[in-house]
Amino acid sequence: MTQAIASPLVHDLIGVGFGPSNLALAIALQERGASQGNLDVLFLDKQADYRWHGNTLVTQSELQISFLKDLVTLRNPTSPYSFVNYLKAHGRLVDFINLGTFYPCRMEYNDYLRWVAGQFTAQSRYGEEVLTIEPVLHNHQVEALRVISRDTCGHQHVRTTRSVVVSAGGTPRIPEVFKALKDDDRVFHHSRYLAQMAKQPCVDNQPMSIAIIGGGQSAAEAFIDLNDSFPSVQVDMILRGSALKPADDSPFVNEVFSPEFTDLVFQQPDSERERLVNEYHNTNYSVVDIDLIERIYGIFYRQKVSGIARHAYHTLTTVEKATASERSERGIELVLRNNATGEVSVRHYDAVVLATGYERQMHRKLLAPLEEYLGDFEVDRNYKLITDERCKAGLYMQGFCQASHGLSDTLLSILPIRADEIAASLYEHGKHRGHGRSVVDLLLATAS
Ligand SMILES: Cc1cc2nc3c(=O)[nH]c(=O)nc-3n(C[C@H](O)[C@H](O)[C@H](O)COP(=O)(O)OP(=O)(O)OC[C@H]3O[C@@H](n4cnc5c(N)ncnc54)[C@H](O)[C@@H]3O)c2cc1C
Ligand SMILES: NC(=O)c1ccc[n+]([C@@H]2O[C@H](COP(=O)([O-])OP(=O)(O)OC[C@H]3O[C@@H](n4cnc5c(N)ncnc54)[C@H](OP(=O)(O)O)[C@@H]3O)[C@@H](O)[C@H]2O)c1
Structure with a gap:
């Protein structure tokens, strides 16, 4: 008891x-x-x-x-x-x-x-x-x-x-399709990134293929870290949006984070409060620091120059299904749909990082x-x-x-x-x- x-x-x-x-x-x-x-x-x-x-x-x-x-x-x-x-x-x-x-x-x-x-x-x-x-x-x-x-x-x-x-x-937001894999050490939310990465074979320089789901700051930071810290890792960035987009931190817009703006929002009726939050959503959510976007773009550009396509970038892509593959060496199986073309593909990853935000x-x-x-x-x-x-x-x-x-x-x-x-x-x-x-x-x- x-x-x-x-x-x-x-x-x-x-x-x-x-x-x-x-x-x-x-x-x-x-x-x-x-x-x-x-x-x-x-x-x-x-x-x-x-x-x-x-x-x-x-x-x-x-x-x-x-x-x-x-x-x-x-x-x-x-x-x-x-x-x-x-x-x-x-x-x-x-x-x-x-x-x-x-x-x-x-x-x-x-x-x-x-x-x-x-x-x-x-x-x-x-x-x-x-x-x-x-x-x-x-x-x-x-x-x-x-x-x-x-x-x-x-x-x-x-x-x-x-x-x-x-x-x-x-609290970590876990997309519905990944919920059944919550106890699988190979699928983890970005909030557990360092602890989970320490258990992966790439720590001993074993080759790994890793998917990052999401296109916000966490996804971008995970990509840079996997690229810089784990030379044996190949990364696929998989995002629903059409591009990594920059966080608007320009000075006039930044005034929404001033104490006075809190008064302004609070004084509004519900519908206007909601409109204001939506209008400035791209200061914080589903966006990435511009310096980081430029670094990531540079990494993909250099791949084009070298002809060695280490990482991939899948935009307009939804994960339709996620399963632990029956043959363990095939890892996590993702069924991906390209929302622009409707094309469905199946890919296998050794690990999946869910950079899917917070509730x-x-x-x-x-x-x-x-x-x-x-x-x-x-x-x-x-x-x-x-x-x-x-x-x-x-x-x-x-x-x-x-x-x-x-x-x-x-x-x-x-x-x-x-x-x-x-x-x-x-x-x-x-x-x-x-x-x-x-x-x-x-x-x-x-x-x-
Ligand atoms: C990776 C990351 C980076 C960020 N960077 C920035 C940034 O640079 N600038 C910025 O403005 N914002 C940033 N944020 C937003 C972030 O919400 C704030 O920085 C800040 O952490 C909010 O502080 P908090 O105390 O409200 O929440 P938290 O920092 O989340 O702290 C909550 C605390 O509550 C504890 N807790 C939770 N549940 C329980 C429970 N049931 N019982 C007891 N304890 C509990 C947790 O252990 C935790 O220590 C970032 C968020 C993330 C995820
Ligand atoms: N250095 C730092 O200071 C730092 C580092 C990391 C995070 N942060 C902060 O932490 C907060 C959260 O950032 P975050 O990047 O973790 O989360 P986020 O900005 O909320 O981004 C979540 C991403 O996951 C995607 N997503 C959500 N649900 C999904 C689903 N079911 N299927 C597929 N994709 C899904 C979203 O796609 P859609 O756009 O399509 O919805 C979005 O691209 C922000 O305030 C950020 O600034 C700060």
């Missing part, structure tokens, strides 16, 4: 996930705590220790946003948690200036985020996956929330809190026990879920509000501002509900 460990404490806030969104919130709450009193906050992350999309940190990958949009600078450029202060603390400030870039490599940004996370160890627990968030009821009202998590030893933990913030990030549905799963108090997961301007009057607990979300707050919501663009908006709302919520001893504590006391 699973052992459950129940804590008698009542937290003011439990955060699900300790990625950039909740790191920014931890800092914003610490800043407010100095003048308004500290809240009792705990962040839970399922990773054994903090890594920022750790299995995608290939050497050539760069941050796709200015380092000035770090966890704090937009709100408080004097904060000790800035990227510049991280550089200074690590003795690389002058060298970084000499690099002359706004876009550090993602390995370095991962190190920056880990450096910040390391300063909040008292408020964080790693290796704990939140399974569900349940109501604590008193007189038919949701007075608090019960957060149930499981640690790496399989023990369940039960904690009580007045508010939660769900900042659990995206944002985790909030629905985690908050399912609270469904009757929620509408359709609508939030107010401060990312607080709109509940019926029976719910007195605070429910917040980061990264699940693109439809109401715009494209910045899943990115790093406005983290310091959003974090402070949530922090202010939490203090406001506390004012009405009271921090410290309250009906929740009495409830728990009578229950024990």
Whole structure:
């Protein structure tokens, strides 16, 4: 039987996930705590220790946003948690200036985020996956929330809190045709790229044929890494679109990632919000950094010059069927349809990388026990879920509000501002509900 460990404490806030969104919130709450009193906050992350999309940190990958949009600078450029202060603390400030870039490599940004996370160890627990968030009821009202998590030893933990913030990030999108192969080590989503590649025979220089499905930034980065790091690998890029298209990061368009644009999107009716998200979709989704597109084009051009066609590029192509071939040496069999000609072909690969993007549905799963108090997961301007009057607990979300707050919501663009908006709302919520001893504590006391 699973052992459950129940804590008698009542937290003011439990955060699900300790990625950039909740790191920014931890800092914003610490800043407010100095003048308004500290809240009792705990962040839970399922990773054994903090890594920022750790299995995608290939050497050539760069941050796709200015380092000035770090966890704090937009709100408080004097904060000790800035990227510049991280550089200074690590003795690389002058060298970084000499690099002359706004876009550090993602390995370095991962190190920056880990450096910040390391300063909040008292408020964080790693290796704990939140399974569900349940109501604590008193007189038919949701007075608090019960957060149930499981640690790496399989023990369940039960904690009580007045508010939660769900900042659990995206979940790999696995196309329907590949779902039956989910346990096959040769077919994996890009979010597992480095760990899975380490198990492939090309690590020992064995020849391999690998398909990459998708035409976004992840697909492009996987292609470059396979080309550069594994000389024995032949790659087929397979995409539904007609070309790899560039991400629009031109300056006027980039204003959609400003804090003011969040206000603008939020003030619109639903149909206009949707139109705005669609209009600027090509700043972020199914698009690739122009430098990378040029590198990939160069690789294919040089193949034409040499006459050695190592890699292939299949556009307007849909995968109709994917099966593990009965003869294991034939690998994964893909049935491909060319959407322009209708031609169907069958190809075999030793591995398939699904660079097919991410879904944002985790909030629905985690908050399912609270469904009757929620509408359709609508939030107010401060990312607080709109509940019926029976719910007195605070429910917040980061990264699940693109439809109401715009494209910045899943990115790093406005983290310091959003974090402070949530922090202010939490203090406001506390004012009405009271921090410290309250009906929740009495409830728990009578229950024990
Ligand atoms: C490969 C990649 C590169 C990117 N690069 C950029 C970039 O350069 N610029 C940019 O603006 N955006 C980028 N993004 C977008 C990305 O969403 C943000 O950079 C950022 O990671 C969002 O932070 P977050 O904290 O909301 O989510 P995440 O970083 O995804 O963090 C969520 C955390 O929650 C934890 N978690 C999930 N479920 C649970 C659970 N049930 N219980 C406990 N913990 C849980 C996870 O372990 C994770 O640590 C990138 C995305 C990817 C996939
Ligand atoms: N260096 C970096 O900073 C870096 C690196 C990687 C990712 N990222 C970020 O991470 C986010 C996600 O990028 P991403 O490239 O992973 O995902 P993405 O931009 O959503 O692209 C997903 C790709 O998969 C395709 N696809 C989706 N479902 C499919 C299906 N069922 N069958 C076939 N193809 C399918 C899409 O095709 P359609 O276009 O036809 O829909 C698209 O080409 C973005 O914000 C990106 O900027 C950043």
